[in-house]
Amino acid sequence: MSAELAFNRNQDVDYGVAQEVGPGIRRIVANNPGPYTFLGTNSYVVGSGEVAVIDPGPADERHLKAVAAAIKGERLSHILVTHSHRDHCDGARGLQALAGGMIAAFGATGTPRGAGVPGLGEAFVDPSFAPDRRLADGDTIRSKGFALDVMHLPGHAPDHLCFALVGKRTVFTGDHVMGWNTTVIAPPEGNMAQFLASLERLMKRHDKVFLPGHGGRIQTPQRVVKAYIMHRKWREQTILACLDDGVRTIPRIVERLYGTLDAGLKGAAALSVLAHLEHLAARDLVAADGPSGLLGVFSSRAS
Numbered sequence: 001m002s003a004e005l006a007f008n009r010n011q012d013v014d015y016g017v018a019q020e021v022g023p024g025i026r027r028i029v030a031n032n033p034g035p036y037t038f039l040g041t042n043s044y045v046v047g048s049g050e051v052a053v054i055d056p057g058p059a060d061e062r063h064l065k066a067v068a069a070a071i072k073g074e075r076l077s078h079i080l081v082t083h084s085h086r087d088h089c090d091g092a093r094g095l096q097a098l099a100g101g102m103i104a105a106f107g108a109t110g111t112p113r114g115a116g117v118p119g120l121g122e123a124f125v126d127p128s129f130a131p132d133r134r135l136a137d138g139d140t141i142r143s144k145g146f147a148l149d150v151m152h153l154p155g156h157a158p159d160h161l162c163f164a165l166v167g168k169r170t171v172f173t174g175d176h177v178m179g180w181n182t183t184v185i186a187p188p189e190g191n192m193a194q195f196l197a198s199l200e201r202l203m204k205r206h207d208k209v210f211l212p213g214h215g216g217r218i219q220t221p222q223r224v225v226k227a228y229i230m231h232r233k234w235r236e237q238t239i240l241a242c243l244d245d246g247v248r249t250i251p252r253i254v255e256r257l258y259g260t261l262d263a264g265l266k267g268a269a270a271l272s273v274l275a276h277l278e279h280l281a282a283r284d285l286v287a288a289d290g291p292s293g294l295l296g297v298f299s300s301r302a303s
């Protein structure tokens with residue numbers, strides 16, 4: 001197994017322009033590129049005449065106006081939000097003011113939100129995000145020309161939803177499965193056990209296309225989900241190998257595993273290692289000598 005997953009990162013982006021990416025599906029990319037957002041957040045328009053928008057994107061007036069312009073003359077029934085990270089949800093009220101529609105999302109989780117490194121706290125998560133309608137796993141959103149099944153797939157975020165276009169074997173995967181990189185799992189916002197369980201749920205489906213929150217369409221969904229799972233298992237093994245070699249603190253593990261990583265992403269890498277250690281500890285394969293967390297000292301129970 002290799003460390004790097006192969007992604008097709010050749011995405012043509014024309015910010016603010018609605019592009020057809022499937023039958024009855026248009027995509028408008030927000031101009032918010034960055035280390036966590038790739039070229040920007042994808043907003044999708046589903047249907048025609050009566051439409052839903054999946055992920056309004058950031059509170060960027062130009063982007064929201066572009067989405068509103070793309071659906072001019074159509075009725076916006078729902079603004080669906082995959083999860084309450086600001087690059088997906090912050091534009092919801094602004095889009096509603098421009099185009100109407102009911103904002104629907106999972107809503108409050110009652111769990112600790114955010115993650116304690118710069119850029120991954122409240123700058124990243126909106127813990128007070130409140131939709132007009134709360135959605136739950138198993139709900140179906142029905143409109144004139146389409147139906148979307150709601151799946152609650154936590155892991156990247158506790159409130160993360162994916163939306164499956166009924167009868168089309170197409171899933172809007174948000175940040176659960178992305179088209180350009182592996183997903184950041186940063187505790188307490190992220191949870192590795194939940195993330196893997198959510199991947200297993202997608203594995204059991206037989207979809208043809210995933211449309212992610214960032215990056216281009218995924219034409220081989222099962223292969224990508226399997227690669228995500230394999231990548232996490234491989235990462236877990238490399239962390240256990242570090243512990244066996246006496247590399248027992250998160251900064252040292254990050255140094256060894258991600259030596260070449262951009263300094264700005266090392267905080268997220270540290271949290272990802274913590275997510276793995278928590279998942280190993282929950283299965284009694286690893287223990288913290290003293291308090292757990294980013295400053296903890298860990299050892300393998302097998303050694």
Ligand SMILES: [Zn+2]
Nearest residue numbers: 085087175213
């Ligand atoms: Zn995102």
